[in-house]
Amino acid sequence: MAVLTVFEYIAVLSFAVSGSIMAVRKHMDLYGSLILALMTAMGGGLIRDVMIGNIPPLVLSDASYLLVAAAASAIVYLLYERIETLQYPLRILDAVGLGIFTVLGSRLALDYGLPLYSAVMIGMISGTGGGMIRDLLAREVPLVLQRGIYAMAAFIGGSGYVLIVRVLEPSEQLEPWIALAIAFFIAIFRILSVYKDWHMPRAYHRHGG
Amino acid sequence: MAVLTVFEYIAVLSFAVSGSIMAVRKHMDLYGSLILALMTAMGGGLIRDVMIGNIPPLVLSDASYLLVAAAASAIVYLLYERIETLQYPLRILDAVGLGIFTVLGSRLALDYGLPLYSAVMIGMISGTGGGMIRDLLAREVPLVLQRGIYAMAAFIGGSGYVLIVRVLEPSEQLEPWIALAIAFFIAIFRILSVYKDWHMPRAYHRHGG
Amino acid sequence: MAVLTVFEYIAVLSFAVSGSIMAVRKHMDLYGSLILALMTAMGGGLIRDVMIGNIPPLVLSDASYLLVAAAASAIVYLLYERIETLQYPLRILDAVGLGIFTVLGSRLALDYGLPLYSAVMIGMISGTGGGMIRDLLAREVPLVLQRGIYAMAAFIGGSGYVLIVRVLEPSEQLEPWIALAIAFFIAIFRILSVYKDWHMPRAYHRHGG
Numbered sequence: 106m107a108v109l110t111v112f113e114y115i116a117v118l119s120f121a122v123s124g125s126i127m128a129v130r131k132h133m134d135l136y137g138s139l140i141l142a143l144m145t146a147m148g149g150g151l152i153r154d155v156m157i158g159n160i161p162p163l164v165l166s167d168a169s170y171l172l173v174a175a176a177a178s179a180i181v182y183l184l185y186e187r188i189e190t191l192q193y194p195l196r197i198l199d200a201v202g203l204g205i206f207t208v209l210g211s212r213l214a215l216d217y218g219l220p221l222y223s224a225v226m227i228g229m230i231s232g233t234g235g236g237m238i239r240d241l242l243a244r245e246v247p248l249v250l251q252r253g254i255y256a257m258a259a260f261i262g263g264s265g266y267v268l269i270v271r272v273l274e275p276s277e278q279l280e281p282w283i284a285l286a287i288a289f290f291i292a293i294f295r296i297l298s299v300y301k302d303w304h305m306p307r308a309y310h311r312h313g314g
Numbered sequence: 315m316a317v318l319t320v321f322e323y324i325a326v327l328s329f330a331v332s333g334s335i336m337a338v339r340k341h342m343d344l345y346g347s348l349i350l351a352l353m354t355a356m357g358g359g360l361i362r363d364v365m366i367g368n369i370p371p372l373v374l375s376d377a378s379y380l381l382v383a384a385a386a387s388a389i390v391y392l393l394y395e396r397i398e399t400l401q402y403p404l405r406i407l408d409a410v411g412l413g414i415f416t417v418l419g420s421r422l423a424l425d426y427g428l429p430l431y432s433a434v435m436i437g438m439i440s441g442t443g444g445g446m447i448r449d450l451l452a453r454e455v456p457l458v459l460q461r462g463i464y465a466m467a468a469f470i471g472g473s474g475y476v477l478i479v480r481v482l483e484p485s486e487q488l489e490p491w492i493a494l495a496i497a498f499f500i501a502i503f504r505i506l507s508v509y510k511d512w513h514m515p516r517a518y519h520r521h522g523g
Numbered sequence: 524m525a526v527l528t529v530f531e532y533i534a535v536l537s538f539a540v541s542g543s544i545m546a547v548r549k550h551m552d553l554y555g556s557l558i559l560a561l562m563t564a565m566g567g568g569l570i571r572d573v574m575i576g577n578i579p580p581l582v583l584s585d586a587s588y589l590l591v592a593a594a595a596s597a598i599v600y601l602l603y604e605r606i607e608t609l610q611y612p613l614r615i616l617d618a619v620g621l622g623i624f625t626v627l628g629s630r631l632a633l634d635y636g637l638p639l640y641s642a643v644m645i646g647m648i649s650g651t652g653g654g655m656i657r658d659l660l661a662r663e664v665p666l667v668l669q670r671g672i673y674a675m676a677a678f679i680g681g682s683g684y685v686l687i688v689r690v691l692e693p694s695e696q697l698e699p700w701i702a703l704a705i706a707f708f709i710a711i712f713r714i715l716s717v718y719k720d721w722h723m724p725r726a727y728h729r730h731g732g
Binding site for chain 3: 436461
């Protein structure tokens with residue numbers, strides 16, 4: 106899984122950066138930013154591990170994720186002005202994070218013997234949980250609830266991954282590459298949904314908008 | 315437990331509907347509504363299962379709850395205008411959900427060997443947790459904190475259930491009907507507290523109101 | 524551990540009081556205050572126990588914490604006017620709570636065989652989690668994110684405790700007193716940070732302040 110491990114660090118780093126940027130925008134200090142970065146980067150994985158019974162959670166048994174997230178938080182503080190102008194790469198990193206965490210979450214759930222639909226749900230929780238915690242702590246309505254297409258990308262990709270792994274039963278050599286391909290599909294789906302302005306229907310209601 | 319199982323689905327459906335209605339009011343799209351509905355319907359049970367060690371949680375090992383909640387969310391979208399005018403049945407469903415989840419939570423905690431007072435607390439968490447998550451994600455002060463009589467209904471009913479089961483030790487045939495009776499007591503207590511405008515005392519404070 | 528047990532009750536009581544005061548300020552009723560007090564006093568420990576696999580959590584297997592927190596909530600309601608003027612003792616109690624919960628969290632994590640850095644993180648989660656839940660439920664930006672020095676006190680103290688226990692391997696008679704000394708160090712560090720107005724650097728950003 107060396108391929109996916111590299112991308113997992115990219116995902117952790119990306120979510121940590123998004124947490125730090127939110128912290129700066131909310132006038133938090135350096136340690137507030139560090140804590141929000143850690144929670145964003147690790148929140149989805151923590152919930153995932155508690156749900157499937159992977160105790161202690163991965164982020165509490167492998168310090169490298171903590172170090173990557175802390176480094177990301179520090180980088181944001183040093184380079185905040187430059188990073189804020191770079192919306193384009195940040196969105197890509199965020200979408201890559203969503204894709205990788207979703208696939209890794211579904212994969213781990215299957216390893217723990219959960220049924221297929223649960224593996225899809227665990228994938229969605231892993232992919233979207235960190236961002237939801239970030240938004241809650243910063244007093245924003247979670248992005249995943251405002252723009253449901255975000256979760257939809259994780260749902261479609263996670264379902265595809267789980268079905269392919271269970272129906273086709275790929276070899277151990279092939280499987281990480283399938284996971285990687287699905288992660289990229291989710292990321293690209295997500296990026297396209299932003300740039301093409303894909304919207305889900307909203308219910309009519311008389312409270313105005 | 316066929317009797318309670320039917321009512322458990324009613325409770326899941328009711329909480330899912332309340333989550334979807336909140337989502338529509340907060341201008342969330344269809345998938346945002348679906349996610350908020352799932353979290354409201356399953357949040358209390360997820361926290362309950364993690365606390366008592368029922369891993370993986372029930373909602374991740376039985377897909378039918380997911381389907382019921384998803385169907386409820388879709389129904390709200392199709393019939394939002396009609397449902398919004400039906401405050402009365404919704405309040406009844408919400409109170410029934412509180413009652414059933416509280417009793418089922420206390421029951422499961424006793425099955426897992428927790429002490430009596432813990433079974434009462436787990437019942438309260440099961441009954442009120444989903445609504446608390448719904449309100450947090452929608453940036454509302456949780457209803458259970460504003461109107462504490464809501465939790466009080468769960469506390470009184472849960473305590474009564476736990477004491478009856480432990481002291482009277484009813485037969486396996488009788489016990490589900492006791493659970494059902496207590497669930498209805500909680501629901502009726504809750505509904506009466508709204509219509510009779512029962513209030514708890516508030517502390518005096520100089521910050522005005 | 525009789526020494527630390529006494530101080531653990533002080534910590535539970537202190538956090539329960541802070542939760543009740545927040546509830547009164549937010550116009551919650553008596554039961555809302557009770558629930559917020561319980562969540563503030565027990566939230567950090569609940570998350571800690573779920574993370575390290577201590578199921579059922581301590582607060583659900585020992586009723587005395589519940590009783591202490593409930594008593595604290597009632598006292599706040601009876602004496603709210605008097606307590607609100609006592610900012611000084613409250614800050615000390617709050618800082619003592621942070622110190623004691625941090626050390627007890629790190630200690631329990633070491634007992635459960637977690638690596639050193641995880642024990643530090645679990646300590647920080649234990650010390651700051653309750654207050655974070657309180658602020659979230661009351662719709663405040665969590666204090667720990669606004670004033671990161673709060674978490675910093677827990678980080679420095681927890682790291683010191685973990686290193687001393689692992690490197691010096693103190694006797695069973697000595698170890699509780701070391702834990703107590705570190706808890707007081709954290710509390711004093713925290714109190715000094717308020718009165719000396721220690722600040723962490725903030726990133727420059729153009730959104731103003």
